[in-house]
Amino acid sequence: MPLVLHDNLKREKRVFKPADPQRVTLYACGPTVYNYAHIGNARAAVVFDLLFRVLRAEYGPDHVVYARNITDVDDKIIAAARETGADISEITEKFARIYREDMGALGVMAPNIEPTATGHIKEMIALMARLIEKGAAYAAEGHVLFSVTAYEDYGALSRRSRDDMIAGARVEVAPYKKDPADFVLWKPAKDDEPGWDSPWGRGRPGWHLECSAMIEANLGVTIDIHGGGLDLQFPHHENEIAQSVCANHAPLANYWVHNGFLTMDAEKMSKSLGNVRLVHELLERFPGEVLRLALLSAHYRQPLDWTDRLLEQSRATLDGWYRALLKLADAPDVEASPPEGVIGALRDDMNTPEAFAAMSALVSRANKAESQDDRAQLKAQLRAAGAVLGLLQIDPQAWFQGEDGEADGLSAERIEALLVERREARASKDFARADAIRDELTAAGVVIEDGPQGSTWRRAG
Ligand code: AMP
Ligand code: ZN
Numbered sequence: 001m002p003l004v005l006h007d008n009l010k011r012e013k014r015v016f017k018p019a020d021p022q023r024v025t026l027y028a029c030g031p032t033v034y035n036y037a038h039i040g041n042a043r044a045a046v047v048f049d050l051l052f053r054v055l056r057a058e059y060g061p062d063h064v065v066y067a068r069n070i071t072d073v074d075d076k077i078i079a080a081a082r083e084t085g086a087d088i089s090e091i092t093e094k095f096a097r098i099y100r101e102d103m104g105a106l107g108v109m110a111p112n113i114e115p116t117a118t119g120h121i122k123e124m125i126a127l128m129a130r131l132i133e134k135g136a137a138y139a140a141e142g143h144v145l146f147s148v149t150a151y152e153d154y155g156a157l158s159r160r161s162r163d164d165m166i167a168g169a170r171v172e173v174a175p176y177k178k179d180p181a182d183f184v185l186w187k188p189a190k191d192d193e194p195g196w197d198s199p200w201g202r203g204r205p206g207w208h209l210e211c212s213a214m215i216e217a218n219l220g221v222t223i224d225i226h227g228g229g230l231d232l233q234f235p236h237h238e239n240e241i242a243q244s245v246c247a248n249h250a251p252l253a254n255y256w257v258h259n260g261f262l263t264m265d266a267e268k269m270s271k272s273l274g275n276v277r278l279v280h281e282l283l284e285r286f287p288g289e290v291l292r293l294a295l296l297s298a299h300y301r302q303p304l305d306w307t308d309r310l311l312e313q314s315r316a317t318l319d320g321w322y323r324a325l326l327k328l329a330d331a332p333d334v335e336a337s338p339p340e341g342v343i344g345a346l347r348d349d350m351n352t353p354e355a356f357a358a359m360s361a362l363v364s365r366a367n368k369a370e371s372q373d374d375r376a377q378l379k380a381q382l383r384a385a386g387a388v389l390g391l392l393q394i395d396p397q398a399w400f401q402g403e404d405g406e407a408d409g410l411s412a413e414r415i416e417a418l419l420v421e422r423r424e425a426r427a428s429k430d431f432a433r434a435d436a437i438r439d440e441l442t443a444a445g446v447v448i449e450d451g452p453q454g455s456t457w458r459r460a461g
Contacts, residue, residue: 003058003347005225006301008233008256009157013349016255018224024055024064025219027253028227029211029236030114032071033095034080037102038276039291039306040262040269044229046292046390047259047300047350049108051227053388054346057338067113067218069211070096073204078193088194102279105288106295107390115214117205121196123213124205127247128185128198136246140176142188142201148181151242157256158234165234183239185209208239215252216244226253230260231268259300269306277306285412287399289391290315296352296389308454312420315413318391318399321359321382324366326396328379331372336380338388346388359385410444419448419455 003016018024028048031037037045048068055064072092081088100110128144131137136150148154155165166181173180184206189195195202205213215223221244228237237256244252261268264275282291294314298304337343341358345351362385366378386392402411410418418437425433441448445460 001344001347003054004349005255005257006349007254008258009253014255016224018059019222019254021059022063024059024225025223026052026055026064026066026225026227027211027215027219027223028066028068028111029229029232030068030070031095031099032074032076032207033092033099034074034077035095036278036280037099038269038271038278039282039295040229040276042103042106042279042291043262043295043300043304044227044259045103045108046106046295048227048257049103049390050296050300050346050350050352051225051257052109052111053390054343054350057343057388058347065113065219066111067115067214068111069214070099070114070116071207071210072096072116072118073194073210074207098280102283105283106279106292107288107393109390113218115218117210117214120210120213120217121205123217124186124209125196125198127209127213127216127243128200130247131185131243134246136242137185138178139200140178142203143176143184144186144200145177145182146185146239146243146246147178148183148242149179151246153245154181154242155238157238157241160234160238165238183208183235185243208236209243211236212240212243212247212252215240216248221248222250223253225255225257227257227259230258233258260298260303262295263303263305264307266303266305285416286311286315287318287394287402287413289318289394290413292390293318293356297356299353300350308420308423312417315417317356317360321363321386321392322394322396322399324363325379325382325392326400328366328369328375328382329396331375331379334376334380336377336384338384339381342385343388352389355385355389359389410441410446415441415444415446415457419457423455 004013005016006013026048028044031041052064052066077088077091080091128137131146132139137144137146155162162181186198186200186203186205186209188201188203193204195204226237241252263269267273267275269275269277290311294310295304297310297314339358339362341361342355345354345358362378362382366382369375369378382392402413418441422434422437425437438448447458447460449456
């Protein structure tokens, strides 16, 4: 079965055909680096990491170029610098480093290219000059604006009418705009703000312009796949398309792939709602692979509700997979390709639920295998499938020992599992069991605090 992707511009699943199979190009919009990433942000990073791995398996690791940018100039970064008194570069470097570490812990491979917005100001200025020359942009009062009437298909990606777009983007009605839907490519910088000299005065770029310039500079005029979260479809990606197509008279990307939202209690996880769970904090309580498996447990285009139950199930699933590997530890190491059941599911628009079902079937077979040949084959297949999924990367023995070791008390994983069990016991009014669990935790030196948001724990003294 060929690789098939859901192209959100055409709103259909299409067989993936790269323009050049020797150089398949993928771009995903990366983080704005001024604070910690939450697990909703991580969903995008993990989904496009999976796509990167699938493409590498299909075309060979040397034939895929993946760029994920870093937005290191932005109003929110400037505000964070003002609040903390730190330099802008101090903030952006710190949070870019933390982002790489956190995503690395989720098995996200480093992209081939990690362009920064501040590293591409020259390219942005050149792009604006081209747009002005073609009549698709204009300068006004220190700003450069994109003229949406210049692009006939504006709104095609998000399928919005002009009025929807104006309302949806909460576009600023400003006296210097020719049309209220026009968006900013460049804006003037105040003296105490970061800025760069340009033909239109000292200023800084708009977010949408950054991606168009970085894509062209690093990957080319038309790329194979452009990815990002569904919330970026409008206005961000719509505006990227308008800029790039008007400048180059060629499509920006041949496939548009968007991941669905991660939710909590059916609401999108977002800073403005205050319902975020930081990757950094989750990693103190769970191995990265548990979080990764949880993030990939739903199909990437479906919403995914983040719950304790999901985390526990993900841990139990991985424990089962690692247990199978542990039983095969003495089988000889041989080479194998990822089994068709897993890779076939991933080729089908990254159908991870089906791929995980195939993994579990493989694990059942591994548990029953008797001959040394079968055991060696199944071990190799599990490892190969794990490599494409970005899972099963740890030595099985180390997996069960946990990072901090269980010898001197309960591991964080075990404590979390007991807390979930205790909550379930209470919910089903099995108070004897709930109390027994509390006693067990207390005996192990774990202090539980029950609050309105659920229970938290810490190690005593
Ligand atoms: P932001 O920091 O909001 O610019 O988001 C960075 C990336 O995370 C973008 O690709 C967003 O689409 C994605 N993202 C943010 N919140 C969520 C969420 N709740 N679920 C899935 N993706 C998200
Ligand atoms: Zn972008």
